[in-house]
Amino acid sequence: MDVRDDARDARDAQDARDAQEDARDAVRDETAVSRFVERFAAQLTEAGMQRMAARVFAQLLASDGAAMTSAELGEALRISPAAVSGAVSYLTQVNMVSREREPGSRRDRYVLHNELWYETFTRRDQVLTLWEKTLREGAASLGPDSPAGARIAETAAFFEFLQHEMLGLLDRWRAHRATLDLG
Template sequence: MTSGTGEAGRTSGESGGTADSAGGRDENAVSRFVERFAAEMTEAGMQRMAARVFAALLADDDASMTSADLGRQLQISPAAVSGAINYLTQVRMVGRERDPGSRRDRYRLHDEIWYATFANRDQVLTRWERTLRDGARSLGEDTPAGARLAETAEFFEFMQAELVGVLDRWSESRKTSG
C-alpha cells in the first residue's frame, strides 16, 4: 500500500485530478475537485468538514488516509479531522483500520460505498415508515396531522420499494460488467 508518505514520495491524497506534464497528479485539480464535491455534499445536508474528509478519501487512489494525511491535504486541525471521522464512521461511510505493527489509525472508504450507503438508508426508511404509521394512529388518521403522517409513511414505503429495486439492478449490473 502506498498511502501515507510512500516509497514514491507522494502523500496519500495526492490522487485524482489531471496529469501534469511530468505524468504526476495536478494537486490543484485534486483540491478543486475535493472542495467542489464537498460543497455539493454540504448543499445536500452533510456537515462541511465531514464532506471535505469524505471527498478527500474518495479522491485518494487507496481510499485510505491517516488523520495526519487528511489534516495536511485539507489544511485542517486534528480536532476537525476527528469530528469529521466520528460523523462518517457513525453513518458507516468510513471505517477505521490499522496497518500491521502501526499505532496509527487509517480511515478507509468502505467497498461499494454508495451501495452500502443507500442500503443503510433503506433500513432508515423502514424505521421512519413504522414510526410515522404509529404516529398517524396515535394522532388519529382522520386528523390533518395524522393524515400528513400517514401520507409521509406511504411515501417512505414507496421509496423503500423503489430503492430495493434500484439496488438489486445495480448489483446485477456490476456482476455483468465486472
C-alpha cells in the same frame, strides 16, 4: 521475531504505497483534484453533511487507495488534527469510513467502505423502515380521517413505496456495476 517481521512488512507496504503515489503524482493534477474535493464537499454540505466531514470524505474518495492517515488528511486539506478527528468521528459514526491499524504501526488509517453507496442506501432503508413505523403509529393516534392523520399516513405510504423502489434500484445497480469496466 514475528513482531519485527510484521513491522518490516508494514514498512515495505508503506514504501510501496509511497512509490506508487510518487508515480501517480507525476501525472495527477493536484490542483484539479483539490478543486474537485472542495466542489464535491460543498455539494455534500449543501445536502446536509457537516462541512469538515464532507471535506474529509471527498478527500478519501479522491485518494487512489481510498485510505489515508490523519496526518495525510490534515496535510491534504490544510486542516488541524482536531478538525480531522471531529470529521472522522462523524464519518465513523455514520459508517461511511472505518478505522484500521496497519500491522506493526501505531497509526490509524481511515478507509472508505468498498461498497460505500450501496451500504449507505441500505442503512437509509433501515431508517426509512423506522420512520414508516413511527409515522403509521402517529397516523393511527391522530385518526386517519383527520387532516394531520391523513397527511402522516400519506408520508408513511411514501416511505413504504420508497423502500420497495430502493430495493429494486439497488439490485439493478449491482447487476449494472458487474458490467462496468472500472479497472
